[in-house]
Amino acid sequence: MINSKTIAFGLVKGVAILVLVALALYFLYLIQSVIIYLVVSLILTLIGNPILDFLKRRLKFNHLFATITTLLFFLLIIAGLIMLFIPLILDQGKNLSLLNTSEIEKDILFLKNQFAAFLDSHNIDSASFFSDANIPSELNFSFLTNFFNSIIGTISNFGIGLASVMFITFFFLKDRLYFIEHAKYLIPDAQEERVINSLHKINHLLSRYFIGLLLQLLIVFILYLCVLLIFGVENAIVIAFLCAVLNIIPYIGPLIASVIAAILTMLCNLSGDFQTEILPVTIYVMIGFWVVQIIDNNISSPLIFSKSVNSHPLEIFLVILIVGFLFGISGMIIAIPFYTILKVFGKEFFPKNKFIQLLTKNI
DSSP states (O other): OOOHHHHHHHHHHHHHHHHHHHHHHHHHHHTHHHHHHHHHHHHHHHHHHHHHHHHHHTSOOOHHHHHHHHHHHHHHHHHHHHHHHHHHHHHHHHHHHTOOHHHHHHHHHHHHHHHHHHHHHTTOOGGGTOSOTTTGGGOOTHHHHHHHHHHHHHHHHHHHHHHHHHHHHHHHHHTHHHHHHHHGGGSOGGGHHHHHHHHHHHHHHHHHHHHHHHHHHHHHHHHHHHHHHHTTOTTHHHHHHHHHHGGGSTTHHHHHHHHHHHHHHHHHTTTSOIIIIIHHHHHHHHHHHHHHHHHIIIIIHHHHHHHHHTOOHHHHHHHHHHHHHHHHHHHHHHHHHHHHHHHHHHHHHOTTOHHHHHHSTTO
């Protein structure tokens, strides 16, 4: 029979558990930067493992030298990206320091009038699009300086983050077997073999996935760059790179990339005539981006990801769609890696389940 002492003990125990969980979550919140460093380092490790194995197997590097070479490869890529963006940021900082808001307001008013004339010439009431004729005079550009200052602050912390990530990645690559061996002590003996096998498969599949992701971004970047260069858009390399990175977000990212490309194309041609220069070039660039997205969505992405994680393209699409509805954009980004992990553990621990067998027959 339950007495008052048992009820009180249960309540105290429940409250204590809730307090401990709250403290644990608060602690994780405080060290969120460290968690981000660990996640980024883990992704770099998964990407670097095939490179490390190639250097050891094909070029006969010893383990330490192969690890250092792999890390230098990452640093060279990061340095290249920095050299690509820093001059652009410095130029924009110089422009912001000399910002002439009256000239910008004049340009915006000119663009507005050009667009209104285009609408009127096609029997469309421009007044419905512009309800306030004094929009330019009410613009406040002080937020641009604040935004630029925040970027400078972020860049100033980038060095610490980069050093931390590279340091962690070095030991993840160098001592990966050491970590696996010592992780065995935390796994129950009855499940040790299954867990170790699952970790090996997950490491292999996710390494292929992230390499496939890099390959997809490279293909999209080249295609975007070709479109921008054909139509003479300024800073084509930087714009193509930013738009390619947005493809990390499945399905939504390319749409955002199209909008960004359209806006930047219009700004690059702001001094031209709206009907004969600005609008046609912008439309052509957007059409080019849509063609790239069709190629990517129907050819490159399904082939690359289905081969890298051994999943059917329709299966990948449905997983991304479902996880996206449940958890938004962040869920769409991690959907494929997380689904791959679940499939591997499902096959290892429930091999006789018919549904698991259907999903994991290629693993």
